[in-house]
Amino acid sequence: xxxxxxxxxxxxxxxxxxxxxxxxxxxxxxxxxxxxxxxxxxxxxxxxxxxxxxxxxxxxxxxxxxxxxxxxxxxxxxxxxxxxxxxxxxxxxxxxxxxxxxxxxxxxxxxxxxxxxxxxxxxxxxxxxxxxxxxxxxxxxxxxxxxxxxxxxxxxxxxxxxxxxxxxxxxxxxxxxxxxxxxxxxxxxxxxxxxxxxxxxxxxxxxxxxxxxxxxxxxxxxxxxxxxxxxxxxxxxxxxxx
Numbered sequence: 621x622x623x624x625x626x627x628x629x630x631x632x633x634x635x636x637x638x639x640x641x642x643x644x645x646x647x648x649x650x651x652x653x654x655x656x657x658x659x660x661x662x663x664x665x666x667x668x669x670x671x672x673x674x675x676x677x678x679x680x681x682x683x684x685x686x687x688x689x690x691x692x693x694x695x696x697x698x699x700x701x702x703x704x705x706x707x708x709x710x711x712x713x714x715x716x717x718x719x720x721x722x723x724x725x726x727x728x729x730x731x732x733x734x735x736x737x738x739x740x741x742x743x744x745x746x747x748x749x750x751x752x753x754x755x756x757x758x759x760x761x762x763x764x765x766x767x768x769x770x771x772x773x774x775x776x777x778x779x780x781x782x783x784x785x786x787x788x789x790x791x792x793x794x795x796x797x798x799x800x801x802x803x804x805x806x807x808x809x810x811x812x813x814x815x816x817x818x819x820x821x822x823x824x825x826x827x828x829x830x831x832x833x834x835x836x837x838x839x840x841x842x843x844x845x846x847x848x849x850x851x852x853x854x855x856x857x858x859x860x861x862x
Contacts, residue, residue, distance in 0.1 A: 627833065628668060629717065632713055633837065634831070636705075638828055639665075643706065658702070685708050689720055723762060723772045738845055749765035750848055754791075760772065766836075766837035774823045778820050778821065780844070783851050801850050816843035819840060820840060
């Protein structure tokens with residue numbers, strides 16, 4: 621996919637998901653306590669609509685999205701607004717998916733390399749779910765859903781790092797150095813693990829305002845595989861001691 625189309629598509633899918641979550645709550649309990657969430661979702665929808673209009677001008681299609689200006693007063697009106705936004709998101713997703721273009725050969729080659737690395741690593745991982753999650757993350761990236769790919773990679777990174785002793789990321793890196801899994805002079809590896817952990821936690825928090833660029837989603841995939849390789853050595857050593 622073209623990065624701009626992929627980013628807007630991912631944003632609108634996320635908006636639709638959150639809209640449905642809020643709608644289910646409002647239908648059961650009313651909007652009490654959710655006014656701020658509805659306001660945020662409207663702001664995000666209008667931002668996505670602006671980006672959608674830019675793609676529309678470039679791609680020359682006729683589909684228009686309705687305006688959402690403010691939260692209406694009244695329970696029934698709020699439900700109607702959320703349903704309308706859900707419909708508009710579906711409309712936008714259908715259009716964007718229909719004009720999506722395949723990944724470039726370079727991007728496909730990079731994904732192929734990641735798959736090869738994962739296949740080799742899967743032979744030594746103690747838990748098949750590591751590999752299953754990253755295979756899914758690679759598939760989502762290949763489809764152009766960079767948000768889904770980043771979220772899946774993020775949870776692998778967070779879960780994998782939780783298997784390394786230490787309260788903080790710095791303590792975990794120190795442990796890996798002391799065990800000889802990271803060479804003491806490799807400051808770049810130290811920094812990449814810290815950066816991957818922080819990036820993963822940002823996406824994993826499901827902050828509706830955070831959307832990964834394709835390069836960030838790809839980076840998270842690579843970092844997840846790299847961190848798993850180190851974790852496999854830690855777990856292998858623990859099993860040997862037992």
